[in-house]
Amino acid sequence: VFNTASTTPEKILQMFAALLLFAAVMGVILFFAGRLGGRRGDKWVAYLYLLPVVLMLAVGLVYPGLRTIYESFFDAAGKAFIGFDNYKTIFTDNDQLTVLRNTVFWVVFTPFVATIIGLLYAILVDRSRFESFAKALIFLPMSISFVAASVIWKFMYEYRPDQGRVQQIGLINQIIVWLGGKPQQLLIESPLNTFLLIVVLIWIQAGFAMTVLSAAIKAIPDDIVEAARLDGVTAWTMFRRITVPSVRPTIVVVLTTIGIGTLKVFDIVRTMTGGQFNTSVVANEFYSQTFRADNQGLGAALAVLLFILVIPIVVYNVRSLRQSEAR
Amino acid sequence: MTTAVPLPAATVEAATSKVKAAEIAKKKLSSPWASLAVIIISVLWTIPTFGLLVSSFRPERQIKTTGWWTFFSDPTVTLDNYRSVFGAEGGVNMAKFFVNSLVICIPSVLIPLSLAALAAYAFAWINFPGKNVLFLAIFAVQIVPIQVTLLPLLKLFVDWDLSGTFWTLWLAHSTFALPLAIYLLHNFMREVPASLIEAARVDGAGHVSIFFHVMLPLLTPALAAFGIFQFLWVWNDLLVALVFAGGGDEVAPITLALANLSGTRGTAWHLLSAGAFVSIVVPVTVFLLLQRYFVRGLMAGSVKG
Numbered sequence A: 001v002f003n004t005a006s007t008t009p010e011k012i013l014q015m016f017a018a019l020l021l022f023a024a025v026m027g028v029i030l031f032f033a034g035r036l037g038g039r040r041g042d043k044w045v046a047y048l049y050l051l052p053v054v055l056m057l058a059v060g061l062v063y064p065g066l067r068t069i070y071e072s073f074f075d076a077a078g079k080a081f082i083g084f085d086n087y088k089t090i091f092t093d094n095d096q097l098t099v100l101r102n103t104v105f106w107v108v109f110t111p112f113v114a115t116i117i118g119l120l121y122a123i124l125v126d127r128s129r130f131e132s133f134a135k136a137l138i139f140l141p142m143s144i145s146f147v148a149a150s151v152i153w154k155f156m157y158e159y160r161p162d163q164g165r166v167q168q169i170g171l172i173n174q175i176i177v178w179l180g181g182k183p184q185q186l187l188i189e190s191p192l193n194t195f196l197l198i199v200v201l202i203w204i205q206a207g208f209a210m211t212v213l214s215a216a217i218k219a220i221p222d223d224i225v226e227a228a229r230l231d232g233v234t235a236w237t238m239f240r241r242i243t244v245p246s247v248r249p250t251i252v253v254v255l256t257t258i259g260i261g262t263l264k265v266f267d268i269v270r271t272m273t274g275g276q277f278n279t280s281v282v283a284n285e286f287y288s289q290t291f292r293a294d295n296q297g298l299g300a301a302l303a304v305l306l307f308i309l310v311i312p313i314v315v316y317n318v319r320s321l322r323q324s325e326a327r
Numbered sequence B: 001m002t003t004a005v006p007l008p009a010a011t012v013e014a015a016t017s018k019v020k021a022a023e024i025a026k027k028k029l030s031s032p033w034a035s036l037a038v039i040i041i042s043v044l045w046t047i048p049t050f051g052l053l054v055s056s057f058r059p060e061r062q063i064k065t066t067g068w069w070t071f072f073s074d075p076t077v078t079l080d081n082y083r084s085v086f087g088a089e090g091g092v093n094m095a096k097f098f099v100n101s102l103v104i105c106i107p108s109v110l111i112p113l114s115l116a117a118l119a120a121y122a123f124a125w126i127n128f129p130g131k132n133v134l135f136l137a138i139f140a141v142q143i144v145p146i147q148v149t150l151l152p153l154l155k156l157f158v159d160w161d162l163s164g165t166f167w168t169l170w171l172a173h174s175t176f177a178l179p180l181a182i183y184l185l186h187n188f189m190r191e192v193p194a195s196l197i198e199a200a201r202v203d204g205a206g207h208v209s210i211f212f213h214v215m216l217p218l219l220t221p222a223l224a225a226f227g228i229f230q231f232l233w234v235w236n237d238l239l240v241a242l243v244f245a246g247g248g249d250e251v252a253p254i255t256l257a258l259a260n261l262s263g264t265r266g267t268a269w270h271l272l273s274a275g276a277f278v279s280i281v282v283p284v285t286v287f288l289l290l291q292r293y294f295v296r297g298l299m300a301g302s303v304k305g
Helices: A008-035 A039-071 A085-092 A094-125 A131-143 A146-156 A171-178 A192-218 A222-230 A235-263 A267-272 A282-292 A296-326 B006-017 B019-029 B032-056 B060-065 B068-072 B080-085 B094-125 B131-141 B147-159 B166-190 B194-202 B207-236 B239-245 B254-264 B269-289 B291-301
Strands: none
Touching: A008 A039, A008 B094, A008 B166, A008 B207, A039 A296, A039 B094, A039 B131, A039 B147, A039 B166, A039 B207, A085 A094, A085 A296, A094 A131, A094 A192, A094 A235, A094 A282, A094 B032, A131 A192, A131 B032, A131 B269, A146 A192, A146 A267, A146 B032, A146 B207, A146 B254, A146 B269, A171 B032, A171 B068, A192 A235, A192 A267, A192 B032, A222 A235, A235 A296, A267 A282, A267 B254, A282 A296, A282 B147, A282 B239, A296 B147, B032 B068, B032 B269, B060 B269, B080 B269, B094 B131, B094 B166, B094 B207, B094 B254, B094 B269, B131 B166, B147 B166, B147 B239, B166 B207, B166 B239, B194 B207, B207 B254, B207 B269, B207 B291, B239 B254, B254 B269, B269 B291
16 A cells, blocks of 8 residues: 555555545544543544644644754755855856745746736726627636646746748747747746746746736625716826726735745746756745755755745735725 | 635625626627727637647647648648547656546545535534634634745655655645635525524434534535646646645546656647646536536636745
């Protein structure tokens, strides 16, 4: 049951064995919980219900988290204590500074552009006849994996050398050629390539922004909209004075939510460039240092940095969430 | 990972109650310019996927020499690319990875869902010492990025002799899903009227039978929403798979297979295009069939990981 399954029937058998084992554990918990009758047994029922969860979180999340923080103060092999040297590397080494710069680009551009597009689209679609279909088209990229999205866009950016009768097969380069330009190796030129990768995440996240904001827009009381309309305001005034102020807390939630996701972006960078050509970001660099370059200490420090960067955004996110709920 | 977004569910309901007013307003507001803008943006958003989809049905030679837009002047359709990614060409067999993805996903959804439902019930309806502290702790660990846990967790799995098996993925995905699942289901359970629980207790029902007979039936929409979200999260995951199943092909999911294909054969577009669509057929189907739950679940957990 605990060995590597290699054939399909073996795999499926192992899956059912695992599910059965899990069901047995649940059965034992529920059996004992059922025996604990009366209100005095209540707290023991609760502890039983919580036991597996607390165990899993302690071993699978809390312990590894603390361990990583501890290891971020050690050298590449994880043997010698080196204090804050790994963190110093992150903020002084040239390659690492490029990583930080790229991460800043990602976090600044993705949430804002995705949210603006999502908001505009939500407003426009609110007035159109094929609303649900139009929404589905924008939302679809959100359902596929970042890897598949990256493959789709890598094909868009594909480059063929500009010689003889060679034709472009990537649409972007073909458009450049149609406009009379020379085809470019789009994913190689820095810092342009980072922005081209950012486009992929914007393409994915705009659907999220659109869906959440659309729900918020529809919740704006009709009488406010109607009153403004009777006053004869223009579409722009309506947008600036009614729509945006009404959904402001939701906009903040969307911005911060996308921001948190953007900080951890890894799949896109890895699939499209592998972090080469100066495109690496913190989450990708963490993976490369930890699992490819065998620099445990630096990898751990990058993971901790990610953790530290996420905290203020999460706090802000939770606060605006409370605000928008309180409304 | 941060808090859930219960707000959209509420706003969605508010919106549906006013469908009529909105309908009238919409009729008044419908403008051709808005429609045109919508069409332009949706076309821009669809073209990348469409281009690769068209390519996946073109012969290998044509994909590599001409742009997919020439398909419309010279349409040749073939299924060879799909045959190739299902094993006709050496080294690539998406069928195997497809099975792996399913085998990884099913327990990775069922286990955290059941465990979180029990825990959420305890937090929502049982009084016990240490409740608030424990709930706050679980709420707080939501923000831990999974990157922080990966290497120590991998070492633990190696010590336990589990490395290279499905168990690593089942355990890792289940653990990572718990904080958000507990928080979400707890919020949902708190909305069940206390009188319902009290009545059941007066009738002599224990916490086990209340959980199964009162709570579970009411909880179905929340379970469905989170289940779908978690399913897609696991199906689309790359990082966890790369760390725990990266060693060999035995347990690698389809996303990892696609990523590897893109890394090793980055210009084999006949394989990449077909492979990409084999990998997205499941999430897209889920999306089209269960859109309502899907959107709700996605909004609730969009910041996980």
